[in-house]
Amino acid sequence: DAKTTQPNSMESNEEEPVHLPCNHSTISGTDYIHWYRQLPSQGPEYVIHGLTSNVNNRMASLAIAEDRKSSTLILHRATLRDAAVYYCILRDVGTGDTGNQFYFGTGTSLTVIP
């Protein structure tokens, strides 16, 4: 599986935008970029995913570099409820076994300052 690299931690002021980076220099053409987050004492929850184009949903935006070797999760206005660990994960939809596996790294721990 292609790997991702994220900063261990980040801080943001409440109500300001947050840009969470992820590097995935060995991404393949069949890898989707997924983001999940884990609130304290809860299971991970889906945030957003994309392949090549930028994506928006009610929770966040995903900006994907043109060469797809990096991406950025954007929270437009951070709230205290957004304090969580954010995971950037690649999911392969190609043939073979690798697409079935679903690996998490250590993620980025986001602190939101009131």
Add this chain to the structure above:
Amino acid sequence: NAGVTQTPKFRVLKTGQSMTLLCAQDMNHEYMYWYRQDPGMGLRLIHYSVGEGTTAKGEVPDGYNVSRLKKQNFLLGLESAAPSQTSVYFCASQGAIGYTEAFFGQGTRLTVV
């Protein structure tokens, strides 16, 4: 719609005891996963299943067994619990790989003394 339900939510075992954790999903998903999460760490994949009757090993399968006799259920077994298996266990399900979202249960906190 319950989503993914894990049973039990908490359990304390003595070393050497056995137990089974149950994961149930009501979304007709093909893919199911079991993870463990140790304090301050990310999730590590134990075993997974790509459909009814199938199972496969993940990153840390030793000491665990799994079964998927019914599509909606994925069982994780500990035959002889060890203190190193003290962890929070999460189950997840997904309809199709790559381009759909996965849903996670709320976790099972297991302590082995």
